[in-house]
Amino acid sequence: MDLTLTEGDLSADWDEIQRGWDEQQAAYLPDREERFAAMLDVVEAVCGTKPRVLDLACGTGSITRRLLERLPDATSVALDLDPALLRIAERTFSGDSRVRIVAADLGIPGWQEVVREAVPGGEVDAVLTATALHWLPEERIGTLYGELAGVVRSGGVFVNADHMVDPGLPTVSERVDELRRIRREALYADSGVLSWDAWWSELRQHPELADAVAERDEVFSGSHSSESMPSVERHQEFLRAGGFAEVGVIWRGLTDAAVLGLR
Numbered sequence: 001m002d003l004t005l006t007e008g009d010l011s012a013d014w015d016e017i018q019r020g021w022d023e024q025q026a027a028y029l030p031d032r033e034e035r036f037a038a039m040l041d042v043v044e045a046v047c048g049t050k051p052r053v054l055d056l057a058c059g060t061g062s063i064t065r066r067l068l069e070r071l072p073d074a075t076s077v078a079l080d081l082d083p084a085l086l087r088i089a090e091r092t093f094s095g096d097s098r099v100r101i102v103a104a105d106l107g108i109p110g111w112q113e114v115v116r117e118a119v120p121g122g123e124v125d126a127v128l129t130a131t132a133l134h135w136l137p138e139e140r141i142g143t144l145y146g147e148l149a150g151v152v153r154s155g156g157v158f159v160n161a162d163h164m165v166d167p168g169l170p171t172v173s174e175r176v177d178e179l180r181r182i183r184r185e186a187l188y189a190d191s192g193v194l195s196w197d198a199w200w201s202e203l204r205q206h207p208e209l210a211d212a213v214a215e216r217d218e219v220f221s222g223s224h225s226s227e228s229m230p231s232v233e234r235h236q237e238f239l240r241a242g243g244f245a246e247v248g249v250i251w252r253g254l255t256d257a258a259v260l261g262l263r
Contacts, residue, residue: 014091021060021088024199027184029131031253035161036063038251038258039128040070046157046262047125049073054115054124054151057081057106057132061089064099067128074098077118081105083219084203084212091208106144107136112151123153130161130258138228141235145242145261152263158244161251161258164232173255235259 058078104111116122244261251258
């Protein structure tokens, strides 16, 4: 998809940019919508139809968009550090009083202060995040879970969906990941869906996003050199240690999973 504007365009088509992001993400995560649906099922079941949600490491606001489509009376605080993705989220939800966009670095203790300032009472009913926290070191993920326990109200939920392999299936997991890689490369070649790198290259040429992408490149310079991929069991250990009363898996998609902690 071409994200650039033609001469005479007054503003970007933010819905089209969101569609491009969804296509690019779905190439990596064929069951992406399934995990979102499972997460929102839990929120509706546990928190009702008017939840206050923290969309953690929100990116372009993918979870928030689906939350508001499902539950129009919900509210969301969408938090991220990425200047480019935050700008897309800001433009997408411009004028929507149900959404607050905030910037914070989850790698640094104290990030939750911006949430307390954005939410009356300082607590939310649910925290949702997907395919994002693996950029943090494993020990930081464990600490973050404890910090999140202070943000989620008693009886509320935290859900994290990410790449979480079953340690008992190393051979199968490796082969599944390879099969998905092959299918993804074929999708890039046959359908015109942009890869991660190609999508960002397009944004670097975009007149309303080029400066934000340049800022992003500076913010994340050298910080994404490695990924931590704790197992499902390790995530559950972190949640229990962090103070969540009930912990378990609400969704499994081959080598990905969604873990939940109930406060």
